[in-house]
Amino acid sequence: MIKIQNLHANIDGKEILKGLNLEVKAGEVHAIMGPNGAGKSTLASVLAGREEFEVTEGSVDFEGTNLLELSTEDRAREGLFLAFQYPVEIPGVSNINFLRTALNEIREHRGQEPVSAKEFMAMVKEKSALVELDAKLANRSVNEGFSGGEKKRNEIFQMAMLEPKLAILDETDSGLDIDALRIVAGGVNTLKSDKNATIVITHYQRLLDYIVPDFVHVLYNGRIVKSGPKELALELEEKGYDWIKAELGE
Amino acid sequence: MSEVIQDSKIAKFQERLTKTTLGINGDVLAAAQNTLATLDFPTTRVERWKYTRVAKIANKTFTAARGSASVLNLPVKDAQTIVFVNGFYDAALSSTEGQAGVTVQPLSANVATEFIGKNLRTDNNVFAALNTVYATDGAYVHISAKTVVEKPIQIVHVLTGDNTIANLRNVIVAEKFSQAEIVQVFLSENATESFANNVTEVFVEENAKLNIEKLQNEAENNFHISNEHVKQAKSSHFTINSITLNGGLVRNELFIDVEGENCDTHLNGTYVLKGSQQVDNYTTVDHLFPHCESNEMYKGVMDENSTAVFNGKVFVRPQAQKINAYQSNGNVLLSDSASVNSKPELEIYADDVKCSHGSTTGQLDEEAIYYLRARGISEKSAKALMVTAFIGDVIDRVENEEVVNYIHEQLHSRFGWDF
Numbered sequence: 001m002i003k004i005q006n007l008h009a010n011i012d013g014k015e016i017l018k019g020l021n022l023e024v025k026a027g028e029v030h031a032i033m034g035p036n037g038a039g040k041s042t043l044a045s046v047l048a049g050r051e052e053f054e055v056t057e058g059s060v061d062f063e064g065t066n067l068l069e070l071s072t073e074d075r076a077r078e079g080l081f082l083a084f085q086y087p088v089e090i091p092g093v094s095n096i097n098f099l100r101t102a103l104n105e106i107r108e109h110r111g112q113e114p115v116s117a118k119e120f121m122a123m124v125k126e127k128s129a130l131v132e133l134d135a136k137l138a139n140r141s142v143n144e145g146f147s148g149g150e151k152k153r154n155e156i157f158q159m160a161m162l163e164p165k166l167a168i169l170d171e172t173d174s175g176l177d178i179d180a181l182r183i184v185a186g187g188v189n190t191l192k193s194d195k196n197a198t199i200v201i202t203h204y205q206r207l208l209d210y211i212v213p214d215f216v217h218v219l220y221n222g223r224i225v226k227s228g229p230k231e232l233a234l235e236l237e238e239k240g241y242d243w244i245k246a247e248l249g250e
Numbered sequence: 251m252s253e254v255i256q257d258s259k260i261a262k263f264q265e266r267l268t269k270t271t272l273g274i275n276g277d278v279l280a281a282a283q284n285t286l287a288t289l290d291f292p293t294t295r296v297e298r299w300k301y302t303r304v305a306k307i308a309n310k311t312f313t314a315a316r317g318s319a320s321v322l323n324l325p326v327k328d329a330q331t332i333v334f335v336n337g338f339y340d341a342a343l344s345s346t347e348g349q350a351g352v353t354v355q356p357l358s359a360n361v362a363t364e365f366i367g368k369n370l371r372t373d374n375n376v377f378a379a380l381n382t383v384y385a386t387d388g389a390y391v392h393i394s395a396k397t398v399v400e401k402p403i404q405i406v407h408v409l410t411g412d413n414t415i416a417n418l419r420n421v422i423v424a425e426k427f428s429q430a431e432i433v434q435v436f437l438s439e440n441a442t443e444s445f446a447n448n449v450t451e452v453f454v455e456e457n458a459k460l461n462i463e464k465l466q467n468e469a470e471n472n473f474h475i476s477n478e479h480v481k482q483a484k485s486s487h488f489t490i491n492s493i494t495l496n497g498g499l500v501r502n503e504l505f506i507d508v509e510g511e512n513c514d515t516h517l518n519g520t521y522v523l524k525g526s527q528q529v530d531n532y533t534t535v536d537h538l539f540p541h542c543e544s545n546e547m548y549k550g551v552m553d554e555n556s557t558a559v560f561n562g563k564v565f566v567r568p569q570a571q572k573i574n575a576y577q578s579n580g581n582v583l584l585s586d587s588a589s590v591n592s593k594p595e596l597e598i599y600a601d602d603v604k605c606s607h608g609s610t611t612g613q614l615d616e617e618a619i620y621y622l623r624a625r626g627i628s629e630k631s632a633k634a635l636m637v638t639a640f641i642g643d644v645i646d647r648v649e650n651e652e653v654v655n656y657i658h659e660q661l662h663s664r665f666g667w668d669f
Contacts, residue, residue, distance in 0.1 A: 048624050076626035090618045092639025101635060102625040109626070141639075142621075158625065 018222030034219035079165030149180035185210030278367030312415030337416035484510025523556035
């Protein structure tokens with residue numbers, strides 16, 4: 001589904017991604033772990049099209065298109081979804097209004113008819129239940145006054161509404177208690193299918209007990225330095241990132 | 251007695267204007283004429299006119315010519331409507347059906363003579379003085395005591411033609427315990443470089459409730475100056491929502507004297523500009539009596555090269571204890587060349603009051619725009635979503651649904667925004 005080759009990216013002149021390679025196929029769940037500053041959030045931002053980052057080398061093929069040539073909104077319309085680590089609050093813009101606009105712009109891009117009000121409200125009811133998000137919150141302004149857990153659940157609610165091909169979860173588990181974690185993971189698992197894929201970026205192994213990955217990659221110093229099955233996450237948790245550094249001969 | 255000025259711009263300005271035939275009180279007229287003889291148009295050296303260049307108006311010769319209009323799209327479909335074109339009453343376009351206890355007539359019917367000039371002081375106000383000396387006509391709305399007016403009263407003014415000046419004078423009287431809603435609409439049809447110079451005097455008597463929705467929608471190559479002078483008597487409720495949708499140079503001077511205890515005053519406004527429009531809002535609320543509340547919220551959005559001014563003054567006099575006076579002004583600049591001057595002023599002489607003022611000016615939150623784009627929303631739609639949310643706060647304060655729909659419709663056609 002997505003093939004990242006030799007990706008180099010910098011911000012303010014500092015190179016963060018130094019030749020990252022990653023391939024994710026439909027139906028797969030990939031976890032990316034790594035110490036702080038390794039480039040995890042940078043990877044997410046670059047894939048979503050954040051303009052502050054400059055891609056200096058490499059390519060990203062997403063379902064046959066050159067992702068790096070697309071604007072942020074076109075990437076979303078092509079089926080990319082980024083669940084933000086720190087979702088921003090947008091006072092005055094209702095969740096409902098925002099989602100309907102997004103859904104319709106995506107549909108327009110795909111040559112589909114806009115969603116009817118009735119169909120849309122039915123979708124809202126169904127999908128908000130998936131992440132136990134109170135219907136009342138759906139009527140509020142985007143993330144305004146939401147707790148950390150509610151914001152993260154709102155991200156997954158949006159994911160459920162927009163049905164992306166590739167979802168990138170950027171430290172979705174950070175700041176969540178065990179109950180919120182369970183609900184978020186439950187939502188992600190329900191949305192998983194053999195037609196879509198998920199990249200889970202996380203610092204802690206705990207989330208991976210709930211969202212079980214097919215592959216685990218270690219991102220260190222801007223590159224993927226080690227890949228393995230889900231057991232790698234447990235080994236990493238046990239031995240720490242110093243183990244990786246030792247392996248690399250540092 | 252000030253010196254009479256020779257060769258003033260204002261003298262030349264008056265050359266093609268005809269003195270008013272309305273029955274205006276002699277002293278009122280004399281005072282206005284004195285202003286015109288001793289003052290010229292304000293320059294930017296006058297503090298209150300620091301940000302407004304009136305040269306566009308001052309250097310022109312306007313004529314007060316009659317015109318005709320078709321006014322097809324009015325905000326309120328079922329209202330008692332009175333229409334003026336270029337400051338002259340248009341009987342054909344007005345509806346005469348009314349409710350008992352409600353008078354809606356043109357001033358030229360020789361009415362309201364005891365009210366004209368009672369609220370307005372023309373001493374330092376050249377435009378109000380011009381209006382007084384050269385007023386052609388305007389609406390007289392008088393609601394009798396205890397009358398609850400069922401339908402909104404719609405006062406429409408249409409500016410038409412080239413270099414036309416319309417000196418429209420309105421008088422609104424709401425007697426004790428009455429309740430009414432007035433929609434004032436300012437439009438233009440095929441008008442170029444024309445000027446609507448409006449004065450509205452409002453008398454809100456004891457326990458009366460009056461709402462005014464004011465919509466300014468003259469085309470971008472025209473000018474509009476409005477002087478609204480309101481007096482509130484005790485226990486009355488007064489709300490005025492000033493919605494400026496268009497107009498090349500617009501200046502609103504709103505004065506509200508709260509002359510009684512237990513009053514409620516609400517003044518809200520929104521101004522949405524593009525091109526090289528300039529819209530100035532000068533408001534003054536004077537709390538003369540205790541136990542009153544005033545609430546002011548003005549929000550503006552400026553795009554391209556447009557500019558705006560907000561100057562909100564609130565006075566709380568020494569005897570006016572237990573006053574709650576809140577004022578806020580928010581501005582969003584959508585382009586690098588848009589600008590705004592925001593000057594909140596509170597002059598508080600009483601010591602047991604709650605007063606606040608706030609002014610913010612900024613751009614749309616970039617992080618929020620990015621978030622919306624990351625969900626597939628185009629940058630243009632993202633900005634529209636955020637701008638409509640921003641001014642939505644003020645539009646929400648308009649109670650009349652038809653007026654709200656009209657505002658949404660106009661903003662959609664002018665800016666492409668959906669609400």
